Amino acid sequence: MMIQTIREAIASINANESVKIADWRLVERAISRQERYYIASRAEQARSVDDRSYTLTVYVDSAQSDKKFRGEATISLQPSLSKAECAAKIRQAAVAASKSHNSWFALPEPSAPKVVLPVSGFEALSPADQVEVARAALFSAAAEFEGSARINALELFITREQRRLLNSRGIDYSSVLWRGYSEFVVEADSPSGTVELFDDIEFSEPDPARLASSIATRLAQVRDRARAAPMPQLRGLPVILRGKEAEEAFAWFYGNSRTETVYSKSSAFEVGKSVQGSAPVAEPLDLWAEPAIAGLPASAAFDSDGFALERTEVIAQGILKTLTGSVRHADWLGLQRRGAFPLFSVSPGSMPLEVMHASPYLEPVMFSDFQLDSVTGDFGAEIRLAYYFDGKKVTPVSGGSISGSLGALCASMRRSVETAVTSRARCPVALMLTGVTITGNT
């Protein structure tokens, strides 16, 4: 009904106002969510959410000296808006769009999906069972863990989103997305008091093994943090980034290979040139844009403009081959449209973890908050837990920090043979960098 109201409002504006809406795009999202907030094994409170929203983008065209321009404005339309409120908001958006005069571009036309997304296992479960299957998997890891580490608190969200994307060119795609999310804190006792680690996981399937593994890994690490030594001053040691931090480093290459960042010049990458600098490269990078990866909620057959996505090679042997990203920026750059992908993958490296671990290294596995600037590639973070290998033994260490700039260090980058699914990618589980600044706390 709301969609009909919006269509009618647009038609009325075009019939009666001086500003004409040339094209539009509408996304409807209907969300049902179950939430639990556990402290140890009991719930602080139970919540459920029924939310619905409509995001409308209107495009208004203009011309000057035979050149066409297109302006746009995006608004949210709540289902509780009256018809009059709805029409007024769309009218204001059209006026705002008419004040922008960007280079013209065409909206995507309808097309068939190029990938098929699987139906989530959550779809067949009742709301209570959705929560229970995930809760049981997460807590089972703690029950089975041998040692003093335990779960302090755990938040669990199971969201079903019914999404419909329409545009004025005839696109009308519907999909159901499941997004499970858990934030958790694990803790262990140390001689100086209790220590903790914090992590989160996204999932689209009730996958007990993956969920339990995420908790089990952090339980083992928090046990190690409880006996960690202060990090010594370490100079010139290779640093091995793991898991999400390795993914974030790879994501810097992906982000700088997007049409938006290249068009705006926030990226210095150029198609046909190396993304790892001019120095000799230890291990050239291969990266693909991915529409879907099993188990990741962000998987999508179409991008937010409605462009059908298909796996695309972005970087091959360290050379930027293709830009992916918004279709309008692809047009403005004079490139073929590829679409804006939610996910990416990186090929395995040539160095097995066993080999990475054969020589002295520092391997941080939990930071306070790893920060990697998407423009500059500068990164840094305080270390909550790292493993330091001096050539003879591995010691858990805590405190201190690392910092550096990926752009300056990426020629030395080595990737593990082993790969895994993280939050936005399938990529090597470890990334080794030399030349990182390491600051100890002793």
Next chain:
Amino acid sequence: MQRRTHSSFLVAAKPRLADIISRLKPHFDYISVLATDDRGISYFALPGETRTTEPMWVQRGFVFRAQRGGKVAEYACAVLPGASDSSGPASAVATFTSSAANTIRDRLDALLADPSLIEFPQIPDEPAVAEYLGEIEEDPFTADPESILRRLAALRERITDGKTVVMAQARYECVDVSRMFLSPNRSLAQSFLWSQAYLFGVARRGQMSKMSYQPASGRKGLEILKNIEASVPRLAKELSDLLDAAPMEPGEYEVILDPDMAGTLAHEAFGHGVETDMFFKKRARAIEYMGKRVGSDLVTMYDGAAEVDQTGSFLFDDEGVFASKTLVIDKGILKSGISDTLSALALNIPRTGNGRREAFSHKAYARMTNTYFAPGSSTLDEMIASVKHGWQLSRLNSGMEDPRNWGIQLICMVGREIKDGKFTGRVASPIVCSGYVPDVLSKVSMVSGDFELGGSGACGKGHKEYAKVSSGGPYVKTSMRLG
């Protein structure tokens, strides 16, 4: 000055909400509803394009909270059950039936059946009727969009020289907050507008890029753009300086934190650390240090939505509790936490009006509002002159707390070296500042008389739940590990 008005949607919905609350009251020990109608607008000037959108904070909906037998549940909805799309508030009132109340009751009953729920003491419902209407100078909702886009485009064009600064973007956004809280004994309403603006620039030499920015914020309208416009020459010089920045030589240094960095130190060190839901989960070491020394005599720190005016200010929180000003640290002694309702009840401590939600659809947590150090008596020049070898740090990038183990992480983009009381001209970037919180605060040796709050960022709880906050205060001199 122009006074804001309450959302007409909320005003029209009030009778219906009051009716629902009165129908639900007999079934629960406690019942309330928070209704939100926050509208907003964002303007962007990017290279080659301008755009108008809405901020992430825009929302309209309801959250009902119920308590029975001590257990607490919430049901949040964008539309009241039974109200069809586009029915509008007037017809909604007219077509109201008890089915809405029944549906909400069914949802809450189902949630309260969870056997794992903790029993809390009774949630208070003291009688109160109050409202607040904010004021601004330049209303962004009535301004001509073209004039705003032109202003932003001019800003980015002024700083982009194509040689050093290769890219810039300017952004302005505002949110017109309108909230109503109803329970059997309370009727509260507040409406105010906050704005934030940024000018970002990217400088490049070869493959090396450096970024910096200038923010502005406040419970103000378009007038905040004047602050950004005045900052262009300083930002251009900073970007140029950053291209010559060297990595920081790791070590322990004297540091002078600018008000933004100092405020973030307060926020991360003892803001998150005294959120009392962390006490309830036994995740905060601060509970063991109440009444004990955690910093030097020069360290006095507050959090509160009352008595200062920035983006973290309001009349009442998202649980219907009036805002206050909490003295967290008094001359180095830890005094008090900041609470949401449930943790305050569980711990039998005062409710401070810090129960905040990202949106109606999100849970309320104990959250900061405006967090700051109190000013001291030194001048910035005196502080610089006192440094033997250290760094003045500015342009905060991020901060992270560790309430249980009291580590601190601040990352900033600009460090300017000071030797023997004078700037050397050397610049370092980026800089990771870390330390053990009580060490960092006990080494606070000078605090300036300045006072400046900045509210252009947002604070997360864990990796989500963003709330609008401000932080700041004076310049603070201490010692930290830099890398």
